[in-house]
Amino acid sequence: xxxxxxxxxxAATGDATKKRVACVGVxxxxxxxxxxxxxxxxxxxxxxxxxxxxxxxxxLIDRNAQDLESAGLIDSAAGLMAHIRPCEDLDEAVRDVxxxxxxxxxxxxxxxxxxxxxxxxxxxxxxxxxxxSALPGSSFLEDVTARERCIVAHPVNPPSLIPLVELxxxxxxxxxxxxxxxxxxxxIGQHPILLKKEIAGFLLNRLQYTLVAEALHLVGEGYCxxxxxxxxxxxxxxxxxxxxxxxxxxxxxxxxxxxGFVEQLGGMMRTVGEDARTDYPWDATxxxxxxxxxxxxxxxxxxxxxxxxxxxxxxxxxxxxxxEYDGQDGDIS
Amino acid sequence: xxxxxxxxxxAATGDATKKRVACVGVxxxxxxxxxxxxxxxxxxxxxxxxxxxxxxxxxLIDRNAQDLESAGLIDSAAGLMAHIRPCEDLDEAVRDVxxxxxxxxxxxxxxxxxxxxxxxxxxxxxxxxxxxSALPGSSFLEDVTARERCIVAHPVNPPSLIPLVELxxxxxxxxxxxxxxxxxxxxIGQHPILLKKEIAGFLLNRLQYTLVAEALHLVGEGYCxxxxxxxxxxxxxxxxxxxxxxxxxxxxxxxxxxxGFVEQLGGMMRTVGEDARTDYPWDATxxxxxxxxxxxxxxxxxxxxxxxxxxxxxxxxxxxxxxEYDGQDGDIS
Numbered sequence: 001x002x003x004x005x006x007x008x009x010x011a012a013t014g015d016a017t018k019k020r021v022a023c024v025g026v027x028x029x030x031x032x033x034x035x036x037x038x039x040x041x042x043x044x045x046x047x048x049x050x051x052x053x054x055x056x057x058x059x060l061i062d063r064n065a066q067d068l069e070s071a072g073l074i075d076s077a078a079g080l081m082a083h084i085r086p087c088e089d090l091d092e093a094v095r096d097v098x099x100x101x102x103x104x105x106x107x108x109x110x111x112x113x114x115x116x117x118x119x120x121x122x123x124x125x126x127x128x129x130x131x132x133s134a135l136p137g138s139s140f141l142e143d144v145t146a147r148e149r150c151i152v153a154h155p156v157n158p159p160s161l162i163p164l165v166e167l168x169x170x171x172x173x174x175x176x177x178x179x180x181x182x183x184x185x186x187x188i189g190q191h192p193i194l195l196k197k198e199i200a201g202f203l204l205n206r207l208q209y210t211l212v213a214e215a216l217h218l219v220g221e222g223y224c225x226x227x228x229x230x231x232x233x234x235x236x237x238x239x240x241x242x243x244x245x246x247x248x249x250x251x252x253x254x255x256x257x258x259x260g261f262v263e264q265l266g267g268m269m270r271t272v273g274e275d276a277r278t279d280y281p282w283d284a285t286x287x288x289x290x291x292x293x294x295x296x297x298x299x300x301x302x303x304x305x306x307x308x309x310x311x312x313x314x315x316x317x318x319x320x321x322x323x324e325y326d327g328q329d330g331d332i333s
Numbered sequence: 334x335x336x337x338x339x340x341x342x343x344a345a346t347g348d349a350t351k352k353r354v355a356c357v358g359v360x361x362x363x364x365x366x367x368x369x370x371x372x373x374x375x376x377x378x379x380x381x382x383x384x385x386x387x388x389x390x391x392x393l394i395d396r397n398a399q400d401l402e403s404a405g406l407i408d409s410a411a412g413l414m415a416h417i418r419p420c421e422d423l424d425e426a427v428r429d430v431x432x433x434x435x436x437x438x439x440x441x442x443x444x445x446x447x448x449x450x451x452x453x454x455x456x457x458x459x460x461x462x463x464x465x466s467a468l469p470g471s472s473f474l475e476d477v478t479a480r481e482r483c484i485v486a487h488p489v490n491p492p493s494l495i496p497l498v499e500l501x502x503x504x505x506x507x508x509x510x511x512x513x514x515x516x517x518x519x520x521i522g523q524h525p526i527l528l529k530k531e532i533a534g535f536l537l538n539r540l541q542y543t544l545v546a547e548a549l550h551l552v553g554e555g556y557c558x559x560x561x562x563x564x565x566x567x568x569x570x571x572x573x574x575x576x577x578x579x580x581x582x583x584x585x586x587x588x589x590x591x592x593g594f595v596e597q598l599g600g601m602m603r604t605v606g607e608d609a610r611t612d613y614p615w616d617a618t619x620x621x622x623x624x625x626x627x628x629x630x631x632x633x634x635x636x637x638x639x640x641x642x643x644x645x646x647x648x649x650x651x652x653x654x655x656x657e658y659d660g661q662d663g664d665i666s
Contacts, residue, residue, distance in 0.1 A: 245563020
């Protein structure tokens with residue numbers, strides 16, 4: 001399987017059928033979603049309520065598509081752009097779509113309003129997904145027409161480069177909706193995981209910020225410098241986590257598997273967990289100290305350039321992953 | 334810089350000078366250390382108190398060296414093996430060494446005894462480092478001759494593939510020892526980080542098991558399945574952490590840098606940290622449930638094969654990293 005195929009989604013999907021989807025809200029996340037759907041062959045309607053936003057978004061998507069083409073991750077930027085349909089009207093955007101991906105501002109009132117409109121304007125059998133990273137779906141999906149088709153589908157930014165998507169149903173989301181969106185996400189080359197019930201931060205941000213909270217404790221109490229934390233990941237933990245997650249790492253670290261590993265190291269696991277200070281009361285002084293240290297290496301003025309370098313590295317890593325994939329349902333491990 | 338150079342250590346080090354080191358204890362960790370020193374051109378004395386252990390270790394090191402040669406990560410397995418000197422006597426092993434790396438069993442009494450002997454047998458200016466992953470150096474380094482030269486240098490297993498080393502001085506470790514061992518670790522191509530004071534689990538295992546503790550909470554309370562946790566890392570978080578750590582990720586996620594990121598998302602960071610249940614009282618039932626789930630994918634009988642596949646992937650990732658390194662002091666980011 002080539003890197004292009006990995007990030008384009010499964011073979012023989014969209015192009016023949018030209019199924020329609022709509023991306024509502026065209027910030028960083030919404031634009032990246034448009035790329036994800038378009039490269040899988042879907043016709044993507046782009047809509048944003050802000051005047052001129054869609055036009056600007058098309059130019060930015062075009063630039064990102066060029067980057068993906070240069071990196072060898074899509075065959076043709078022009079081919080991708082041919083799947084993008086800018087719309088100035090919401091009703092027009094959602095006409096005949098099978099799915100709407102909402103990526104507007106993280107404001108519960110705005111989301112509530114947008115979903116009320118989507119519920120009335122979109123085909124009643126279209127699934128409606130929110131990209132929210134912080135709000136539980138139940139807080140803004142209650143009063144939508146046919147609300148059982150609504151779900152949270154939280155991507156990692158940008159979904160055009162990072163495949164994980166967290167599906168988090170509201171209490172009233174139907175199992176048909178879950179299965180339909182899960183299938184769709186796989187069809188476009190993403191890796192969906194399913195939360196069985198709502199929890200603040202879903203999985204990704206809970207794991208990320210739990211680790212960061214302990215890291216703030218370690219730096220705040222003078223055990224190490226911020227760059228040491230980063231090095232523990234880049235030169236240590238992530239060299240396995242890039243292809244096997246923490247449970248599988250443990251499973252493979254004992255010839256008796258996970259149970260054997262815990263029998264051997266469960267004491268340390270428990271001690272560290274109990275000893276962790278994820279409720280560490282970090283304050284602005286600590287945050288600013290870490291900021292200054294990071295800014296010594298990457299001054300704030302250089303961040304846009306560093307972001308481009310980061311995205312180039314992720315694209316390079318996608319090529320590496322593609323070489324490692326064994327074709328088993330997109331699972332690297 | 335080629336992948337071979339990355340893992341062989343810095344250019345123009347050992348071969349000319351043939352500095353001597355000793356690896357005491359020849360389990361997985363000790364043998365991997367022997368490879369790390371040997372490929373950097375040091376003459377490595379191998380010693381273990383168990384009868385026949387050194388001879389068996391040489392055969393296993395040879396096999397690993399062949400794998401590294403096949404993967405293009407060293408030029409010649411035979412060249413590496415020429416640097417390995419098996420010893421049946423501790424005094425002979427530590428003669429004229431500049432450094433001893435101890436990797437015996439994780440037992441405080443055994444370590445104490447081994448270091449007492451090393452302190453008397455090794456040259457008084459040789460640094461003495463322990464590979465312990467769990468024991469604070471102060472618990473077994475107190476009564477060593479010239480104890481100021483003793484330090485913990487905790488690797489990630491296997492150090493021949495993963496470069497991070499955690500240096501953790503005991504209260505009496507001299508700053509000269511810290512600097513000397515730090516320089517040595519860089520010379521052999523590892524990435525040392527320094528803890529400023531002792532803490533249980535050092536940095537790597539604290540960060541790892543804090544995340545795992547919250548993962549056990551999420552699986553234990555039915556939010557998700559174990560494979561979802563693993564997917565969050567492999568298809569999400571680690572796609573950045575493989576080359577930029579969590580603080581730098583945050584720094585680059587805001588055009589105002591880390592401080593700007595925390596201004597925007599500090600609320601979620603704090604909530605997640607306070608809400609994390611790293612003290613979750615996991616029990617054998619939960620551990621066995623996770624084990625069974627992991628064993629569905631990788632049966633216990635297949636673990637040795639899966640370990641080989643894992644190590645092949647790490648070697649492949651080392652090649653990827655080598656392509657991404659910018660030559661700035663081995664720092665990938």
